[in-house]
Structure formats: C-alpha cells, structure tokens
Amino acid sequence: MKITELAKAKINLTLDILGKRSDGYHEVEMMMQTVDLTDQMIFTLRQGTDITIECDVSYVPTDERNLAYKAAKLLQDRFSVNKGVHIMLHKKIPVSAGLAGGSSNAAATLRGLNQLWELNLTTEEMVEIAAEIGSDVAFCVYGSGTAIARGRGEIIERIPKAPPMTILLVKPQISVSTAVVYQNYRSELVKARPNTKAMLEAINEQDQKAICDNLSNVLETVTFSMHPEVQRLKQQMLSFGADGVLMSGSGPTVYGIVLKEKRATKIFNALRGFCNEVFLVRTC
Ligand SMILES: C[C@](O)(CO)[C@H](O)COP(=O)(O)OP(=O)(O)OC[C@H]1O[C@@H](n2ccc(N)nc2=O)[C@H](O)[C@@H]1O
Ligand SMILES: Nc1ncnc2c1ncn2[C@@H]1O[C@H](COP(=O)(O)OP(=O)(O)OP(=O)(O)O)[C@@H](O)[C@H]1O
Known part of the structure; x- marks a missing residue:
C-alpha cells in the first residue's frame, strides 16, 4: 500500500515577537502563508516496525534527525503501531x-501515516501532536492556506485565504540557525512592528497592495545585522520593482510579491543572473 x-x-x-517565555521560547504572533513550492513524499507500508527514509538530495539527513522520522516515530510510539514505513522524499524546498521545509515534511508525514496506518486522527489531533515536533509543524498540518500563529507558533487560527499572488523566493548561499x-533578538532595535490587524483587513478585503505595504518581520533586525548581504538582497529586489519584499521566518530566504506577471518574469531573470536558488511561485 x-x-x-x-x-x-x-x-x-508578518512575524512579531510579543515577549520571552519561561520555557525559553518566544511568544509570537505571525501570519503564515503556503506557496506552491512542494516536496513530494511517498509512504510505503513495510513489514515489521522499521521507519526508513530515502531522499533525492544528499544533504538532508535520512536518520532519526529527519523531522519526518520524528513524526513517524512519535505516531508509532503514541498509538502502539506495529507497522513500519518507507518514506521516499523528493526535495524541492531549499x-x-x-x-x-522540514516542518512541512513532518506535517505531511502525520497526514500520510494517518491514512497508511489507519489511525483515524482528526486534523485537530494531528495539530496537537505536531506541536511536539516543532513550532512550525502545526500550521503545516493544514496543508495549504493562510493562518495566524500564536503561542510559540503552535496555536493556529485559520483565516480567509490571501488572494492568488506571484512570489519570487531567493535563498542566499548562507546558513542561518x-x-x-531568536537568541539574538533585541526588541529595542525594532523600529516598526507588524500591524497584524491591518494585514488581516488587507487579506479579508483581498487588497494585494495593502498586503505588500504591511509585510513586516521583526527577525530581520537580527539576520540583517549578522548577514548584511540578506538586507542588500532585499534592497535589490525592491529596486528591481517588486511591490513588497520581506525575509521569511529567521531567513535567509527573502521573498518578493510582484503584482504584474510580466514584471515578475523580468525580475526572476535578473535575479537568476547572480543567485543560484531563485523560485517563481504562487500563494496557494
Ligand atoms: C522562525 C519561524 O520559522 C517562523 O515561522 C518559527 O518561529 C521557527 O519554527 P521552527 O523552526 O519550527 O522552530 P523550533 O524547531 O520549534 O525551534 C527552534 C529554536 O528556535 C527558538 N524559538 C522557536 C520558536 C519560538 N516561538 N521561539 C523560539 O525562541 C528556540 O530557541 C528553539 O530552540
Ligand atoms: N525533512 C527535512 N527536510 C529538510 N531538512 C531537514 C529535514 N529534517 C530535518 N532537517 C534538518 O533541519 C534543519 C532545518 O531545515 P529546514 O529546511 O526545515 O529549515 P527551515 O526552512 O529554516 O525551517 P523553519 O522555517 O521551520 O525554521 C536542517 O539542518 C536539516 O538538516
């Protein structure tokens, strides 16, 4: 099967930090959106209880460090499953x-194994389990759409879908932990905080211009100071004519929303001249 x-x-x-928690995590309020850059995962039932992973790129761990493995093991232990699985992971997400990327793989594993192992879990039950794997996994359980994440990222409020928009994703060749x-975040260095209410209104009204104007991520202050080239990339994308530009999560990927299709292709080609990993995607 x-x-x-x-x-x-x-x-x-958006990504706002409301404070530091006693468990060491940060209390966040952030607006999350899926895009159609996807990894494909194929789950095959195995005899015995082994969990094995195969991936078509060499730099992704295929052992217990893989978040998909963690998700599978968690389900196996929690529900005393005496079946195994082989997971084939076709990686496209940088x-x-x-x-x-890893969080989305973990969430897809919860959905996939819920079917393969016939666990009959509801989405809400999977969201609860997701929080034990990582802060971003709960949002990813829903598969696609737009949501506000709170708590340490695991409390999800689904909101109306953002309008379809063309997005340019650029991943600089640096690694960011x-x-x-989060450790280096200092609230006093933030000049403008995200306005979550204004972003929600923009989405409710399907107002693409207002969405571009309200993009905001307080973690830019940290990553930009550690890696000035990420800030330069943002400036470059704005000067090329993107309508709104922001760093995603803790970076280093910077994305640009481009409201005119033709301009998006032009900027895409310009960026490909000096960046290896550039993707032209859509919100979904
Ligand atoms: C930056 C974002 O990607 C934005 O969506 C997420 O907040 C991070 O989500 P994630 O990678 O799933 O994060 P986790 O694997 O849970 O945590 C990684 C590390 O980030 C820090 N962390 C994470 C989330 C949070 N709300 N506060 C934190 O301080 C913690 O030091 C933690 O050890
Ligand atoms: N299934 C997976 N796919 C990719 N990386 C994984 C996976 N499982 C574990 N990892 C490890 O997790 C680390 C972070 O990878 P990932 O691509 O999830 O980061 P990220 O996109 O920055 O995540 P986030 O936005 O949630 O902070 C890497 O060191 C990678 O080796």
Missing part, C-alpha cells in the same frame, strides 16, 4: 531557508 502527500513551503507575511536568531 502506498500514500502520496505534498509538503508545501511557507512564508511569513533546506535551512526559513521556508519550514533559527535558535541563534
């Missing part, structure tokens, strides 16, 4: 990019 699931990348339309970025 085989189940196929698609794991989508996410971008943050790794350590701020696009929740989410933990280090």
Whole structure:
C-alpha cells in the first residue's frame, strides 16, 4: 500500500515577537502563508516496525534527525503501531531557508501515516501532536492556506485565504540557525512592528497592495545585522520593482510579491543572473 502527500513551503507575511517565555521560547504572533513550492513524499507500508527514509538530495539527513522520522516515530510510539514505513522524499524546498521545509515534511508525514496506518486522527489531533515536533509543524498540518500563529507558533487560527499572488523566493548561499536568531533578538532595535490587524483587513478585503505595504518581520533586525548581504538582497529586489519584499521566518530566504506577471518574469531573470536558488511561485 502506498500514500502520496505534498509538503508545501511557507512564508511569513508578518512575524512579531510579543515577549520571552519561561520555557525559553518566544511568544509570537505571525501570519503564515503556503506557496506552491512542494516536496513530494511517498509512504510505503513495510513489514515489521522499521521507519526508513530515502531522499533525492544528499544533504538532508535520512536518520532519526529527519523531522519526518520524528513524526513517524512519535505516531508509532503514541498509538502502539506495529507497522513500519518507507518514506521516499523528493526535495524541492531549499533546506535551512526559513521556508519550514522540514516542518512541512513532518506535517505531511502525520497526514500520510494517518491514512497508511489507519489511525483515524482528526486534523485537530494531528495539530496537537505536531506541536511536539516543532513550532512550525502545526500550521503545516493544514496543508495549504493562510493562518495566524500564536503561542510559540503552535496555536493556529485559520483565516480567509490571501488572494492568488506571484512570489519570487531567493535563498542566499548562507546558513542561518533559527535558535541563534531568536537568541539574538533585541526588541529595542525594532523600529516598526507588524500591524497584524491591518494585514488581516488587507487579506479579508483581498487588497494585494495593502498586503505588500504591511509585510513586516521583526527577525530581520537580527539576520540583517549578522548577514548584511540578506538586507542588500532585499534592497535589490525592491529596486528591481517588486511591490513588497520581506525575509521569511529567521531567513535567509527573502521573498518578493510582484503584482504584474510580466514584471515578475523580468525580475526572476535578473535575479537568476547572480543567485543560484531563485523560485517563481504562487500563494496557494
Ligand atoms: C522562525 C519561524 O520559522 C517562523 O515561522 C518559527 O518561529 C521557527 O519554527 P521552527 O523552526 O519550527 O522552530 P523550533 O524547531 O520549534 O525551534 C527552534 C529554536 O528556535 C527558538 N524559538 C522557536 C520558536 C519560538 N516561538 N521561539 C523560539 O525562541 C528556540 O530557541 C528553539 O530552540
Ligand atoms: N525533512 C527535512 N527536510 C529538510 N531538512 C531537514 C529535514 N529534517 C530535518 N532537517 C534538518 O533541519 C534543519 C532545518 O531545515 P529546514 O529546511 O526545515 O529549515 P527551515 O526552512 O529554516 O525551517 P523553519 O522555517 O521551520 O525554521 C536542517 O539542518 C536539516 O538538516
């Protein structure tokens, strides 16, 4: 028996930090959006209880460090499952990019194994389990759409879908640790905080211009100071004519919303001249 699931990348339309928590995490309020940059995952039932992973790119761990493995093991232990699985992961989402690639794979594993192992879990039950794997996994369980995430990212409020928009994703060739970025966050260095209410209104009204005007991520202050080239990339995308530009998550991926299709292709070609990893995608 085989189940196929698609794991989508996410971008943050807003990311605000409301304070530091006693568990060491940060209290956040952020608007999340899926885009149609997807990994494909194929789950095949195995005899015995082994969980094995195969991936078509060499730099993704295929052992217990893989978030998909963690998700499978968690389900197996929690529900005393005496079945195994082989997971084939076709990777398209850049790794350590701020696009929740690993989290999305973990969420797709919860959905896939819910079917393969016939667990009959509701979406809400999967969301609860997701929070034990990572802060971004809960949002990814829904598969696609727009939501506000609160708490440490695991409390999800689904909101109306953002309008279809063309997005350029650019992943610089540097690696950023989410933990280090959060650790170095200083609220006093933030000049303008996100206005979540205004962003919600913009989405409710399907007002693309207002969405572009309200993009905001407080973690830019940290990543930009550690890697000035990420800030330069943002400036460059704005000067090329993107209508709104923001760093996603803790970075280093920077995305640009481009409201005119023809201009998006032009900027895409210009960026490909000096960046290896550039993707032209849509909100979904
Ligand atoms: C930056 C974002 O991607 C935005 O969507 C997320 O907030 C991070 O989500 P994630 O990668 O799933 O994060 P986790 O794997 O849960 O945590 C990685 C590390 O980031 C820090 N962290 C994460 C989330 C949060 N609300 N506060 C934190 O301080 C913690 O040091 C944690 O050890
Ligand atoms: N299924 C997976 N796909 C990609 N990376 C994974 C996976 N499982 C574990 N990892 C490891 O997780 C780390 C972060 O990878 P990931 O691509 O999820 O980062 P990210 O996009 O920055 O995540 P987020 O936006 O949630 O902070 C990498 O060091 C990678 O080796």
